[in-house]
Amino acid sequence: MPHTVSHQEILTEEAQLIVAAQRDPAAFEVLYNRHYETIFRYVLRRTYDEELAADLTGQTFLKAMTNLPRFEYRGTPLLAWLYRIAGNEVRKHYRQHKQAPVFSADAAELARWLPAETPDELVEERLALLSTFLERLSEDEVLLLQLRFFEEKSFQEIAYLTDLGESAAKMRVYRTLARLRKMFDATPQ
Amino acid sequence: MTRHQIKIRREHVTSGRIRNHRNFGALQREHARAAQRRRLTQLFAGLLLAVSLLLGLYLLNRPARPDARAPHPELQPLVTDTVMQPLLPAGGSTPLR
Numbered sequence: 001m002p003h004t005v006s007h008q009e010i011l012t013e014e015a016q017l018i019v020a021a022q023r024d025p026a027a028f029e030v031l032y033n034r035h036y037e038t039i040f041r042y043v044l045r046r047t048y049d050e051e052l053a054a055d056l057t058g059q060t061f062l063k064a065m066t067n068l069p070r071f072e073y074r075g076t077p078l079l080a081w082l083y084r085i086a087g088n089e090v091r092k093h094y095r096q097h098k099q100a101p102v103f104s105a106d107a108a109e110l111a112r113w114l115p116a117e118t119p120d121e122l123v124e125e126r127l128a129l130l131s132t133f134l135e136r137l138s139e140d141e142v143l144l145l146q147l148r149f150f151e152e153k154s155f156q157e158i159a160y161l162t163d164l165g166e167s168a169a170k171m172r173v174y175r176t177l178a179r180l181r182k183m184f185d186a187t188p189q
Numbered sequence: 190m191t192r193h194q195i196k197i198r199r200e201h202v203t204s205g206r207i208r209n210h211r212n213f214g215a216l217q218r219e220h221a222r223a224a225q226r227r228r229l230t231q232l233f234a235g236l237l238l239a240v241s242l243l244l245g246l247y248l249l250n251r252p253a254r255p256d257a258r259a260p261h262p263e264l265q266p267l268v269t270d271t272v273m274q275p276l277l278p279a280g281g282s283t284p285l286r
Contacts, residue, residue, distance in 0.1 A: 029213045048196045054210040065220045101193040131195040139193045
């Protein structure tokens, strides 16, 4: 019978890798390679520029490596911790440069939000409309949507990343979706 | 603070392209440099603390010295009923006369 790796086994393996990396920074490479792309994509969605995303991802991993000896493994996946550090790095960047935060998405990624029956010739127009509606939301609301639908995070993880309670995060996501739907409905077809 | 912007990326960033940005060697070097800077800062802070402690201890325990502002026992003010006259110049007359 084939052995399937459970979530618990992955966490246990990760805990062992963390302990190894706390003893020897060179052992951090496995965790770095494992999570680099996920964190890079997350940062890229919160910026627009690929070079900036690479820079901020590098800063995120440097912070993680520096603070790893103090990291206490209590069942929260390392990735959630990395997301938190990355979020702080992105915020710090916009604050230091006094720039308005940017959220970006692949056209294909965003097109999945449109109703399936949207005619091809209207996709571009609807995407532009969707981005206008997303700009009308607050930054926190866009972040919640990003975490839920682009990063595919659970509400428990969203709660950890945004310092909200789990039920509060769930309520805000659904309220934001309802607002977006209302904006679309109010638009003449 | 200005509001956020939403931008649509037309070009998909592939996993291969992301892999090109990955560089653990550079991260390790940067980490080593940061660790060295931290150690130097800690050493400097430790030295500063030790010097301040030593200076504090010295100031608290230094031998008491006679206070320069205290009156000298031989230079006590003289209290007398005699009205002191200013000394006259050698000619015997004061410049006012």
